Structures are given as C-alpha cells and as structure tokens.
Amino acid sequence: xxxxxxxxxxxxxxxxxxxxLLWPQRFAPLFAPLTQYGAPPxxxxxxxxxxxxxHLATVCIAAVASTLVAVGLGIFxxxxxGAEFLPLSRALVNVGQTFPPVAVLxxxxxxxGFGEKPTLIALFAYGLLPIFENTMVGLQTCNRELLEAxxxxxxxxxxxxxxxxxxxxxxxxxxxxxLSLVINIGTxxxxxxVAAKGLGExxxxxxxxxxxxxxxxxxxxxxxxxxxxYDAVGMLERRICKSAHxx
Amino acid sequence: MIKVENLRKRYGASTVVDDxxxxxxxGRFAVIVGTSGSGKSTLLRMINRLVEPDAGRVLIxxxxxxxxxxxLLRRRIGYAIQGHGLFPHRTVAENIATVPHLLGWSEARxxxxxxxxxxxxxxxxxxxxxxxxxxxxxxxxxxxxxxRALAAEPAVLLMDEPFGALDPIIRGKAQxxxxxxxxxxxxxxxxxxxxxDEAFRLGDRVAVMSHGRMLxxxxxxxxxxxxxxxxxxxxxxxxxxALRLLSLTGAGELATPGAADGPEIPAAASLRDALSELxxxxxxxxxxxxxxxTVQGQLTIAxxxxxxxxx
Numbered sequence: 001x002x003x004x005x006x007x008x009x010x011x012x013x014x015x016x017x018x019x020x021l022l023w024p025q026r027f028a029p030l031f032a033p034l035t036q037y038g039a040p041p042x043x044x045x046x047x048x049x050x051x052x053x054x055h056l057a058t059v060c061i062a063a064v065a066s067t068l069v070a071v072g073l074g075i076f077x078x079x080x081x082g083a084e085f086l087p088l089s090r091a092l093v094n095v096g097q098t099f100p101p102v103a104v105l106x107x108x109x110x111x112x113g114f115g116e117k118p119t120l121i122a123l124f125a126y127g128l129l130p131i132f133e134n135t136m137v138g139l140q141t142c143n144r145e146l147l148e149a150x151x152x153x154x155x156x157x158x159x160x161x162x163x164x165x166x167x168x169x170x171x172x173x174x175x176x177x178x179l180s181l182v183i184n185i186g187t188x189x190x191x192x193x194v195a196a197k198g199l200g201e202x203x204x205x206x207x208x209x210x211x212x213x214x215x216x217x218x219x220x221x222x223x224x225x226x227x228x229x230y231d232a233v234g235m236l237e238r239r240i241c242k243s244a245h246x247x
Numbered sequence: 248m249i250k251v252e253n254l255r256k257r258y259g260a261s262t263v264v265d266d267x268x269x270x271x272x273x274g275r276f277a278v279i280v281g282t283s284g285s286g287k288s289t290l291l292r293m294i295n296r297l298v299e300p301d302a303g304r305v306l307i308x309x310x311x312x313x314x315x316x317x318x319l320l321r322r323r324i325g326y327a328i329q330g331h332g333l334f335p336h337r338t339v340a341e342n343i344a345t346v347p348h349l350l351g352w353s354e355a356r357x358x359x360x361x362x363x364x365x366x367x368x369x370x371x372x373x374x375x376x377x378x379x380x381x382x383x384x385x386x387x388x389x390x391x392x393x394x395r396a397l398a399a400e401p402a403v404l405l406m407d408e409p410f411g412a413l414d415p416i417i418r419g420k421a422q423x424x425x426x427x428x429x430x431x432x433x434x435x436x437x438x439x440x441x442x443x444d445e446a447f448r449l450g451d452r453v454a455v456m457s458h459g460r461m462l463x464x465x466x467x468x469x470x471x472x473x474x475x476x477x478x479x480x481x482x483x484x485x486x487x488x489a490l491r492l493l494s495l496t497g498a499g500e501l502a503t504p505g506a507a508d509g510p511e512i513p514a515a516a517s518l519r520d521a522l523s524e525l526x527x528x529x530x531x532x533x534x535x536x537x538x539x540x541t542v543q544g545q546l547t548i549a550x551x552x553x554x555x556x557x558x
Contacts, residue, residue, distance in 0.1 A: 149332025152297055152324030152405075153346050153395075167336045241336075 010231060017224045021049040024217075031213040039214045052221055054197035058116060059184045060121035067177055070128045074135025074173075075161065086136075093132045098123035101187050105194050117193030119198070126187055127180035134176030138169025171241040178182045178233040185226040189218065248273045249294065249435060254303035256289055263289045265459035266303070267309050271452070273308075276429055276436045277464075278450030280443055280482070286459040287439045288480060291405050294437065295324045307403060322349050325404035325434070329411040331392030333380040339365075339391050340376040346399040352378060364394040367428060384418040393425065406438040410445065424446055435473065443483060455479050470477070473555035489555040493518035501554060502535035502544035509533040514543050522551045 020027055024042045031041035042048075070093070076082035077089050101122040108118035142165050150160045166173075192200025199218045206214025249271040256264040264286040271277040281287040292298040294305050296317040305312045312320055333342050340361050347357045365372045368390040380388055389409065396404055409425075410418045426449065429436055429474045440446055447467045454464040455478075463475040471492050474480040484491060498521040499514030512521045512533040525533055525548050532547040 141425050143332075145328065145332045146334065148297070149328060150334075151318075151328070152295060152321060152326035152328065152332075154318045154320070154349055155345075156318045159349070164334060168334075 009137040010228075013224060013228060015226065017221065020217075021052055024048050025040050026030070031217065034213040034216065035211060039209065039211050039213075043205065043214050043217055045205055048200065048217070048221070051197060051199055051201060052225070055185075055188055055199045055222070056225065058119055058196060059123065059181065059188050060190060060199060062184060062188075063127055063177065063181050065120070066127035066162070066180055067095050069124075069133055070131035070176070071135050071173060074132050074139060078136060079137040079157075088208055089132070093128045097129035099125065101126050102190055103173040104195075105190065105243075109194055114195040116191070116195050116196045119188065122191070123184045127184050130179040130183070131173065131176035134172045134179075135167060135169065138172035139149055139165055142168050174233060174240070178230060178237070182226045182230045182231065185222060189222060248306075248308055249437065250309075251290070251294065252306070253303050254293055254300045254305065256286070256288065256298060256301050262459050264293065264300075267428040267456075267459075267461045268303075269454055269464050270433055271437055272442045273435055275451045276426075276438070276449055277452045277454065279437065279444040279454045279456060280441065280446040281437045281456035282441060282482075284458075285456040287441075287456045288407055289518060290456070291407055291439045294403075295321050295326060295405055296553060297321075299503050300350070304469075312354055322346055322399065323403070323437045324382060325396035325401040325408045327393050327396040327409045329408040331380075331388045331409075331412075332498075333388055333392055333395070335380055337371070338377050339383070340372075342380065342391060343395045343398050344399075345395060348551060350399055350542055352399075360398060360400075360426060367431065368394050368424065370394075377484075378463055385437070386413060386421065387423060389413060389417075390424070393421075393428070397428070397434065400432070402435060404436045406432045406436065408440055409438070411440075418445075425449065447494065455482055456484075468492060490519050490529075492557070493522060493551065493555050494520075496554060498546055499537070501550055502546050504544040507532070507534040507542055507545035509545075512546060514538065518551050518554060522548065 028041045035041050068203050073089050073093070077086040104122035104125055108121045112118055112121070146164060146168070147160065150164045155163060162230055188196075189200035189203055191198050192204050201220050202218030203215050203220075206212065206216075206218065251267060251269045254264055257260065267286075267290055269277070270504075279287045279290060288321060289298055293300045293491045294307075294312070296312055307324075316319040334345070337345075341360050343364055344357050347360065352360075361376065362372045365375060368388065370390060375387070375391075380391070382389065389412070393406075395407065396406075410421050411423060423443065425436075435445070435482050450467060452464060453467050453470055455462045455470065455476075457478055463470060463479045465473075465475075470479055470483050471488050474483065480488075494517045496518045497514065498512050498516045498518060501518060502514070509532045510524060510528045512524055512535050514537050516524075521533065521535075525531070531549075532545055535543040537543050537544050
C-alpha cells in the first residue's frame with residue numbers, strides 16, 4: 001500500500017466510518033442542528049456498531065448463497081448437458097430481480113416468520129441476476145482457441161473448467177458479486193420492516209419520530225459501507241486478475 | 248508411427264473426410280496441404296480424437312487410439328494450433344508445464360525440462376519463464392506454444408496451421424526452428440497448412456487434400472514429377488515447378504569434389520537459391536562451402552539445370 005491519493009481517501013473513509021460507529025456521541029454536535037424539540041441527535045435505541053455488523057452479516061450471508069447458486073447455475077447452463085436449461089434459468093433469475101424485495105418480504109413472512117430469514121430470502125433472490133449473467137458471459141466469451149488448446153493437451157472437462165474457464169471468467173464473476181453486494185447493502189435496510197436487525201431500524205426510527213438526524217445516520221452508514229465494500233471487492237478483483245487481463 | 252486407416256467423417260449431408268488412409272513413419276515430418284474446407288484440419292483432429300471418426304481407425308505405434316480415454320491419449324500427443332492458444336492467466340513456465348502437470352511429473356523433473364525447451368527455442372529462461380503471454384511478441388508466443396506442445400516429450404506432434412498468424416520473415420525463422428527441433432527430439436510431426444511453400448519446405452512427405460479426399464501422399468519431388476491428379480499439379484504450381492523441384496535439393500548434394508572457383512554458395516542452400524545466386528553474379532559455377540568454412544566442391548549451372556528436369 002503506497003500513499004497514493006486513492007489509498008488516503010480509502011483510509012479516511014474507513015476511519016470516518018469506524019470513528020462514528022465506535023464513538024457516535026462525539027459526532028452529536030454535528031447532527032444536533034437536524035433535531036427539533038430536544039430530540040436525541042444520535043440514535044439511542046440500540047448500539048449502532050452492532051446494528052451495522054448485523055446488517056453486514058445479513059448481506060454477506062445472502063451474497064455467499066447467491067454467489068454459490070448463481071455461479072453454479074452459470075456453470076451448469078454453459079456445459080453441453082445444461083445448455084437446454086439456459087432459457088429457464090435465465091427466466092427464473094430474472095424474476096428474482098424484477099420481483100421487488102418488499103414483495104418478497106410480504107410473501108416470505110407468512111411462510112418463515114419475522115426476523116432475518118425473510119430478509120435473507122429477499123436479498124438472495126435479488127442478488128442472483130448480476131452474478132449469474134456475469135458468470136455466463138464470462139464463461140461463454142472464453143476464447144474457443146483456448147478451450148481447443150486445453151482439450152487438445154488432454155485436460156478433462158473438469159480440469160478445463162477449473163484450470164482455464166473459471167480463472168479467465170473470474171474478473172467478470174467478481175464484478176457481478178460486487179454489483180450484487182452493493183445493491184443489497186442498500187436493499188437490506190428494508191429488512192427492518194420485518195424485524196431483521198440492521199441499519200433500516202435507524203432510518204425507520206427516524207421516520208417514525210420525525211428525526212432527520214436518525215435518517216441521515218442510517219443512510220450515511222449504509223452508504224459508506226457500500227462504497228467501502230465496492231472498493232474492497234474491486235481491489236480483490238485486481239489482485240486476483242491482474243495477470244489474466246492486462247489493462 | 249501413425250497409421251490412419253480408411254478414416255471418414257460426415258457432418259450432415261457433406262462428407263468432410265472421405266476414406267483417407269496414410270502412414271507417417273516414426274520421426275518423419277508429414278504435411279497435409281489443401282484449400283480451406285478440404286478436410287485437412289478435421290483429419291488432423293481425428294488423430295487425437297478432438298473429432299471422433301465415423302468410420303476407420305487410427306493406430307499410433309500399433310495401438311488403436313480408441314483403446315484409452317481421449318484425454319489420456321491427448322496427453323501423449325503434442326498439439327499446437329494457429330494463434331498458439333496460450334493460457335493468458337498463466338506464465339510462460341506454467342503454460343509449458345501444462346501437460347507435465349497433467350501427467351503428474353514432479354517439480355524436479357518439470358523445471359529442467361522447461362529450461363531445456365526455452366533454450367531450444369532461444370528464449371532465455373531467466374528473462375521469459377515468469378512472463379505472461381501478453382508480454383511476448385507474436386513470434387515468441389508461437390514458440391512458447393510449440394514448446395508447450397513438446398513439453399511432455401510426446402512421440403507425436405500435431406500442428407494445425409501453427410505459423411498462420413506470423414509475418415513471412417518470422418514464419419521462415421519459425422519453420423527453420425521447427426526443423427531443428429524435430430531433428431533434435433526425433434518427433435513424428437503431422438502439420439496442416441494451406442501454404443504449399445510451407446509444405447515443401449517442411450515435409451518429408453506431403454499429402455494433398457481436396458474436398459475430403461486425399462489426392463496424393465508422396466515425397467515432395469514426386470508430387471511435382473508424377474502428380475497423381477491434375478489438381479495436384481495445379482496446386483503445386485505448374486509455372487514454377489522446375490524451380491520448386493530445385494528448392495528440394497541442397498547445393499551440397501550436387502557438388503562435385505575437386506578444384507572450385509566462383510562465388511561462394513553455402514552447402515545448406517537449396518539449388519534454387521544457388522541458381523539465383525549464380526545468375527545474379529553472372530557466373531557459370533560456384534564454390535560450395537561447408538558450414539565450417541571449408542570448400543566442399545564445385546557446383547555448375549549446367550548441373551543445376553540438369554537437375555531441374557524431371558527424371
């Protein structure tokens with residue numbers, strides 16, 4: 001890590017977020033002008049750090065599940081044996097994206113109850129599309145010449161997939177994961193409507209008590225997290241793929 | 248030794264390879280030449296079973312290629328294609344080590360092999376082993392592609408237009424390198440090309456294909472002097488066939504020992520080049536020089552002209 005402007009900005013953003021979550025009261029003077037009638041300027045109905053971690057955990061669990069399913073499906077439909085399932089898989093994944101997460105919550109709550117579960121389901125469905133599409137494009141655009149060379153040298157189908165196709169598709173797959181994560185960091189706030197622990201709680205509390213400071217805090221923490229996560233996956237991506245895809 | 252027996256392949260209504268039989272002796276260099284769509288690539292790909300034949304069989308050293316799983320068969324057969332097909336996410340060394348890894352060679356055996364190959368292809372291991380393919384020039388990528396195909400010491404090497412993407416000067420160099428490598432490792436090579444000059448330059452035996460049929464499979468000189476089919480004569484070139492014939496013989500083979508004068512001609516030069524040199528100098532004879540700088544003998548224009556007439 002060098003001291004380039006990008007790294008400085010990264011460190012500053014991270015420090016700001018960590019500082020706010022660890023010592024929120026120190027930021028009280030900043031938010032005080034947004035409150036009326038002596039309302040608390042900093043969210044006081046729960047620990048902000050814990051809410052943030054719970055929020056992050058929900059998003060990450062959903063992302064791991066979406067990634068496993070979407071990548072698996074993407075691999076399956078690009079094999080000769082799975083090619084005929086391509087339209088069906090595409091339709092299913094598209095439905096997951098077009099169906100609003102709020103509606104998924106409404107459907108899921110009667111089946112699995114309140115709490116984290118319906119939120120996980122909604123985020124999982126919502127996050128599938130970008131990963132699936134990118135996996136598929138990544139695998140399909142793998143140079144025919146390369147695949148022929150791999151087969152010609154005696155790689156089995158499995159060795160070819162693991163040794164050639166996936167590594168070459170990896171930048172695109174990670175790009176899909178990154179997109180999916182960022183979308184879901186924001187989307188996860190709606191989980192609080194069904195009693196999932198998360199930053200939505202802060203926003204909803206602000207809306208109910210007409211406290212702009214709360215709304216802003218929930219929104220800012222969510223936003224900073226999204227930016228940092230986007231950046232982190234991007235760094236990971238560059239690290240893994242710098243050789244395969246020269247700039 | 249590769250024996251191809253009555254191979255046939257159809258795609259729908261069209262027969263791409265039609266009853267082809269050919270034998271490539273151990274250590275020989277066979278070139279299959281034909282226009283695009285002649286079935287030459289399909290024929291090549293049936294040897295390592297990238298394409299499964301509809302009829303006929305392929306024997307390598309007497310063993311039917313269908314006796315083992317296709318991917319295991321292919322690990323024993325080198326395969327190089329146009330545009331090299333190097334893995335962009337692996338270094339030069341890792342690319343070359345592909346088949347040895349698949350075969351489970353130990354690192355202690357792979358490392359010296361990579362160095363040996365890089366040296367053989369005039370790539371300094373220290374400078375190139377850890378480069379990625381995109382950091383190499385086209386000619387270097389192609390050399391690494393051939394080195395990779397030879398990595399596991401295959402007895403048989405199949406090449407599909409390996410030099411097609413190279414410019415003429417680099418291609419000539421690559422062809423010379425390949426001949427040197429073949430002599431060094433004694434590999435049996437089957438190479439597919441549409442370039443007749445390349446076929447004559449490289450092949451001990453040249454097969455001419457058209458519309459799925461093998462019109463003739465013979466020594467290069469025989470294709471010129473005794474074409475089995477008018478199409479063979481047309482494809483090998485009627486206007487310059489005498490010169491092509493001269494290009495198949497080295498100056499050293501025709502030199503007569505004894506006193507010699509006139510311009511110097513390297514023994515390794517073809518008669519065609521020797522004739523050109525003598526015409527250019529306005530000389531009727533030249534001195535054939537061995538590589539070590541000693542005089543091998545005399546070569547006269549008359550002798551060259553006599554050789555350019557089919558026996």
